[in-house]
Amino acid sequence: MKYLILLFLLLSAATASAAERTAKFSVPGMTCALCPITVRTAMSGVKGVNSVEADLDSKSATAVFEDTAVTPEAIAEASANAGYPATIMSIK
Numbered sequence: 001m002k003y004l005i006l007l008f009l010l011l012s013a014a015t016a017s018a019a020e021r022t023a024k025f026s027v028p029g030m031t032c033a034l035c036p037i038t039v040r041t042a043m044s045g046v047k048g049v050n051s052v053e054a055d056l057d058s059k060s061a062t063a064v065f066e067d068t069a070v071t072p073e074a075i076a077e078a079s080a081n082a083g084y085p086a087t088i089m090s091i092k
Contacts, residue, residue, distance in 0.1 A: 009088065020050065023072040025061045025086040027054070027079060036061070037069065042082035043075050 020058050028041055035052035039061050043052040048069025054061040073091050079086040 002023050004033045018066055018068040021065060021067045022062060022064050022092045023075060024075075024091075025063070025072075025076055025079065026089050027061050027084050027086045028053070028059050029084045030056050032056075032061050038054065039079050039084050039086070042078045042084070046070055046075055046078045049075060060089070 027035075030036055033056065034074055036056050037053040040052045043049055043061060043063050045056075046054075046065075048066045050064045050066065052061060052063045061079065061091060063072075065075060076086040078092060
C-alpha cells in the first residue's frame with residue numbers, strides 16, 4: 001500500500017512540474033507570404049507544441065509548448081526540416 005502512495009506522489013510531482021513555456025525563434029529564411037505558413041505548420045506538427053505564430057516582417061516565430069513533452073531544439077529542427085532553419089532567440 002505504501003508503495004502505491006509513493007508511486008502516486010511521484011507521478012503527481014512529475015505532472016505538477018510540467019509547464020507551458022514560450023520560445024522565440026529567428027527564422028531568417030522567411031522571404032514570402034507563404035513562408036510563415038510553412039514554418040507555423042512544421043512547428044505546430046511537433047507533439048507538445050500548443051500554438052505557433054510566425055511573422056514575416058520580423059522573420060521570427062513564437063511557439064508555446066509543454067516543456068515535458070518537447071524541447072525548443074526539436075521545434076527548431078522541425079522548422080529546419082521544412083526548409084527554414086530556426087535559431088532559438090529566447091525561452092520563457
